[in-house]
Amino acid sequence: MSKKQKRSIEELKADVGGFEAIWARVMQWAAQGWEAIPEDERDLLKWYGVFYRPPTPGYFMIRVRVPGGVLQGHCFTAAQWRTLADITRDYGRDVIDITTRQQVQLRWIRMEHVPEVLARLQSVGLTTMQTGHDNVRNVTTCPVAGLTDDEVFDTRPLVQTITDAIVGNWRYADIPRKFNITIIGCRDNCTHAETNDIAFTPALQGRTYGFNVWVGGAMGSWGTQRAWPLDIFVEPSAEQVMPVCLAILDIFRERGNRQQRKKARLKFVIDEMGIAAFREAVIARLPFPPKTAGCELTHAHAQNDHIGLHRQKNGRYYVGLNVTTGRLTLDEAYAVANLAEQYGTGEIRLTPEQNIVIPHVEEANLPLLFADPLMRTLSPNPLPFRRGLVACTGNTYCPFALIETKDRTRELVEYLDAELGEEVKHILGTFHIHASGCPNSCGRPHTGQIGLIGKKIRVNGEIVEGMDIYIGGEPGLFGAFNERWQKGVPCSEAGLLIASLVREYMQTRFPGETFHVWCLRKGLISGANTHYAPMIHDLQEATS
The missing domain is CATH 3.30.413.10 (Sulfite Reductase Hemoprotein, domain 1)
Structure with missing residues (x-):
């Protein structure tokens, strides 16, 4: 297909019209080989979390969604983590990456193996759906949500609720460009709320605890935008958080720039409308009258990386391991799963700083954990840089x-x-x-x-x-x-x-x-x- 004939991504989305048509193509290309994928249709794979990588022709990256860095009953288990390592061993090479949105990337996967890889992930409760291109990316939160005494809310149920509403919903898979959401219940702003399209941060309105809402934060080749305060306070419930999320997404879906992709972020919609008009447009779509913003409870310039030894509110400890550049070898990945099962409860969490947290470690197990050889490469006490x-x-x-x-x-x-x-x-x-x-x-x-x-x-x-x-x-x-x-x-x-x-x-x-x-x-x-x-x-x- 010549460049003149190449369809835009908007034309392509209109042509395919949904997930079933994309999945049919995935199965077809898996049977025919990667060379059969038309150049202008390669991006369709990203709706199933499969990424064509020009530097490694014939091999694909698969990005796995891990809401808030936790999953499956609000925990990301060693069994799931071991499945990621097994897939890498069986179909990839010696590399697993952790992303800044608390996800995992598997590399060197051949197209003919994609259906089986996705099936193996699904069998342990993992999905790759909508982890790339014009979709709502992984919803992030504090990686130690539910563990600490000083958090305002445990946000994990809300993260999963928003994820469930978006994943598999074509309405929110056909937006002008990528979209980032974070919901933070701690005071440390550890997910960089200021650079998300929507951020819910803990706040106090009168005597009521809830969230302030921030909008339009983003980073890209055009520059970096700090999120605007929307001057809206919502209760920490799905009945209020969900409608605000969907109202903002609907405005973006309707008004976002679909002709110039470099201007297809929520930031540019707010630039065009003005924050006051944007706020009124959001309120007009809500099923409840929101309050004005409360007192912000996040620390002004905190940047908690969760590395090291920290006491939990239940008397146990979580241990944050430093993964330099977010990249693990297979041996390291298997060792992490073993440590989580041997010294914790089998739960693993991922941080926005590309690191790993092993929670629920009994005090008696700490000396054994810290004596493990893995602590020399994924140190809980690394040097500062x-x-x-x-x-x-x-x-x-x-x-x-x-x-x-x-x-x-x-x-x-x-x-x-x-x-x-x-x-x-x-x-x-x-x-x-x-x-x-x-x-x-x-x-x-x-x-x-x-x-x-x-x-x-x-x-x-x-x-x-x-x-x-x-x-x-x-x-x-x-x-x-x-x-x-x-x-x-x-x-x-x-x-x-x-x-x-x-x-x-x-x-x-x-x-x-x-x-x-x-x-x-x-x-x-x-x-x-x-x-x-x-x-x-x-x-x-x-x-x-």
Whole structure:
């Protein structure tokens, strides 16, 4: 099919009209082989969580939905996790990835094996449905929901209710672009509510606890938008949370831009309507009169990564394991399942920082757990730069990435931890570096204290892997995005620059001064990126 004949994704969705037609194609292509898939229909596979990867032709990535990082009776079990490892062993290669939306990605799956892989997942209560393209992505929440004394709500039932309403519903599988929802019951904003299309955060209205609603947060090649407060308070019940979710989704479905995909996010609908008019449009669709927003209960700039040993409200403990760059080997994956069953209750949870939590560990089992060899590679007490690292897939698998993000950032944090890790750990505890291999921002680069965006650059006449370095980010609903500090730095030189910067921060900061405030005081950033950060990136620099 020529480029002139190629259908747009909107034309394609209109042609297929639903899940059954897409599934028929999946079965057909599984029988015929991946070469039989028309180029303009490859994206249809994403409605079943199957992704064609140009860097690995003939092999596919499968993304598994894990609502809130937990599943099946509100827990993601070691048996389910072991099934993911078994599928990888039988059909893939030695790699399993955890995503920043608390999901799992399996790689190197051949098209002819896709139906069997999906059937095996379904047999243990797992689904891949609608994990890509124009769908509501995995609904996130605090990975330790239901475990801690200081949380306001256990949000797991609400996460599952919203997921059940969306998955398998073609109405919400035919939206203009991807859509992110988070429901947070803790005070730490650990799912980055500020960058979600819809965020429910704990609040107090008078004497009633409930949620404030935030809308329009997003990240992409066009830039980064901090969510607007919708000035709506809802009770923590499906009867109020669900109608608000669906009202906003319906407005997006009807008014979202279906001609220009770079402008097909909720943020642009709100830009066009104005937040006041958008709020009125939402209220007009609700079956109840909402209250105005209450007092926000999330901490201003908290960024809890859940790594380490933490006491639960039932007297047991949860242990957060650091998975560097979110990538596991098969041996590590099986070891995690074994530890969860041997020392916990078989439950496993996934975090938005690409890490793993094993909950419900009895105090008597802690010495045995911490003595296990896995604790040396997935450390619950890592050095600060390894601990704070988030990294996208990279160009080994992703066609958009311009550098091999996971390898380059692993090398970077190993250097930084060797140079000043112990000092940073003692003074700051951790340091957050978020990296994306391209401007699409899958690694949430603008939410890190330091953000890295990969690019190709020319050095002495040769094209090499490089990055733009952004600094001064501050997490939270009232924080700030980072700003570009250095342009076109070779990956091999980034460590020295960042080490010098962080060392100067520790030496010259005022007591309690955050990295963001220090960067402002030093004149390294302007402070202009509080609500909106346009992307500053030239993809053509390498060949200009």
